[in-house]
Amino acid sequence: MRKTIQKFIAILLLISAMSLAVFPQTRIRFAKGRYSATVTGFLGAEQRKHYVVCAKRGQKMTLTFRAFGGTVIVTDGDGNSVEMPEYKQTMNYTFAETGDVTVTVYKEGGGATEYSLKVTIR
Secondary structure, three states, X not given: OHHHHHHHHHHHHHHHHHHHHHOOEEEOOXXXXXXXXEEEEEEOOOOEEEEEEEEOOOOEEEEEEEEOOEXXXXXXXXXXXXXXXXXXXXXXXXXXXXEEEEXXXXXOOOOOEEEEEEEEEO
16 A cells, blocks of 8 residues: 555656646746736747746736737646636736646747736735
8 A cells, every 4th residue: 555655656746747847837026015027928829838926815916918819827726727818918816725826828829929918916
């Protein structure tokens, strides 16, 4: 039984390490005394970029995203995801628990685009 548990833990650690290698993440940090930060970049066709944002339970995050044909998804630590509707440029999200969420920006289809993502937490 103990060896089975050890194998299971080893497999979980391997999967975690592989997911970090496949999906590198950038932590969004706020300047001292500031409650918002903006990141910009370039997305190629079918490319994804992952950002990590931390806040306390009950805090509200507003995402403002500008990109031609781009989309945003927020995923919490339990794997629950919320996608920004295509016709919107702004999305609100309330942290259910204290900790990190992953904000993924991506471009579907052909072509490429520049993007700007403003993250505000209150």
